[in-house]
Amino acid sequence: MPTHILVIEDDKQIRENLSEMLTLHGFEIQTAANGREGISQALLHPPELILCDIMMPEVDGYQVLKVVRGNRLIANVPFIFLTAKTDPVDIRRGMNHGADDYLTKPFTLQNLLHTIESRLQREALRKQELKGQLETYRHSLGSVAAHEYNTALAGIIGFCSLLLDDYAQLSGEEVISMVEMIKVSGLRLKRSLDNIQLMDALQQLDPSQAAYRHFSSGHSSISAGLVDSYLVAVAYRQDREVSYELDVVSAELGLSEENLQLCLSELIDNAVKFSSSGQRILIRGIGKGTAIVLALLTKANPLKRSI
Template identity: 35%
Template sequence: MTKILVIEDEEHIREIISVMLNAEDFEVIEAEDGRMGVDLAQKNKPDLVLCDVMMPQLDGYGVLNELRQNPSTQTTPFIFLTAKAAKVSIRQGMELGADDYLTKPFTRDELLAAITARLKKQSEIENQSQQKLDVLRDNITLALPVELNTPLNAIIGFAQFLGKNYGILEPDEALSVIESITNSSKRLRKLTRNFLLFAELELATISPQRARALRGEWMMSHTKAAITDFALQEASKVYRQADLHLELEESSVTISQSSLHKILLEILDNAFKFSQSGTPVFVTTKVHGNSFVLSVRDRGIGMTAEQLKELGAYIQFERKLYEQQGLGLGLAIAKRLAELYKGKLIIESIPEQETTVRVTLPINGF
């Protein structure tokens, strides 16, 4: 039976709603104020919440904010009941993650129509989430065992070698083995983190609440200094500082610093991986109207039109030839992160000549 939580401080309104819903075979839970509503929602995990805006103890906005902070109620459909139909009030609720508004007084048909629409949409979201999880699981079944076993086998092998030969190894030999164990451990950690991040980003594409939670604080300024630092850090890891060329225009941009760093990290990782040492890698930023444009161009192996068309998670081009490591998630993660902030990622490539990855993000919010 579908469970609906009704949070309303006016008893007669609460009772009328409960009678209507009981008559339609809904299970109804009642709360007379916002604080009680939050407690009951977290305890009973309703399928949908109907909540008044103006209430003592904790108003409807406070209720919604708390429910959206809790993973167990983060995606629960939420409909406001209010006598206030002002656009400012509606906008405030929608920005916090409300799914719909019903302005008092409303009819039985209006109430049931709103509930039916929200429950149907939630069912569709859950089905889409399951389909995405099924695709992820299928991809992981094929790719993950090999990717996990490679660094794990290296860690185990080097550790066993170190244990058996500890007393006879020269200090520099022991340090070399320890360094190999450390590098394999870092590779395994990056693989795990990338998989978990990609899974979250995939689910966020069909859940506004998940997307909002992932974005968090998003206005960043002083991009020139940040991108310079990020780029130099990544170039130094592969000893390509001399190949890195920066042409950066200062701007603020609608994205968190950590997300911008991750996008640049994954794009640069591919640029350095698929170009020879001694060839240039260009990083440029420009402002076009209300858009911030980040471009990374390398003179490496490039990609064919067919490879660009098929580009996605877990696809790795010319793996044997170029010894590409990881699940192939890098550009897929960068693309999803750009889209999370209402931006886009475009790839242009000429085989055997160059590849340009261009990320466009809004400057003044979305």
């Protein structure tokens, strides 16, 4: 597929010339006549590279760059300024805001193409490195998952064998206890399989935006009571007593209830798994707009609350 480039330029002649030249060289071009329009198009149809003039009415290039770098969906898109300003102070200002390169007007077609290809290659290398890191994590997760599978299956098979071999000698309470342990092991196995399924889904997305795209839509609410209910569920699944303290504000979040459930389960599960029985888990949640920052800490202090 051709590379998608967004050209933001208020000079109609320059804008049309750039669009025509780059289209002839195999790029897919989208144009915007001002900064405000450019921001809208970049958010609606994320480009693979942005060429942007600096001096524009209402919303200038610096403001466009600030919005781009502040939005997670397009924050890493290569951004090249087109400008007639050659003052080092102006160039430094753009670089400080996160611009990748500058082209001073007038520029040659060869210089333009070279600059574009250079930035696209650098972005491709960044994505490749990120993909490699994701693959490494995936392999690590696979080895951990194998251990999780075997642990859960060992519990299921072991208790089933006891029930089959010694059923006549077991009391009703013992049978119920074993069945409950089989259920706990089954829940543990299901969680591991669900995590692998999530990783497979994320692999289908652009690795640089996978997590954001997956977790940046929907609506849900969080509260101390909700976190408390997940602590109870995790304690049951891991079959252990959990000592904890909650300090979580209520907040409206910009992600779906399904993804909130997943995030809470994973965070709390890991906090419980990697804490000892003598430690208390302290969960703090601070609201920030449509997000919340959760901090899960472990302490060896006297227990305050347990389940």
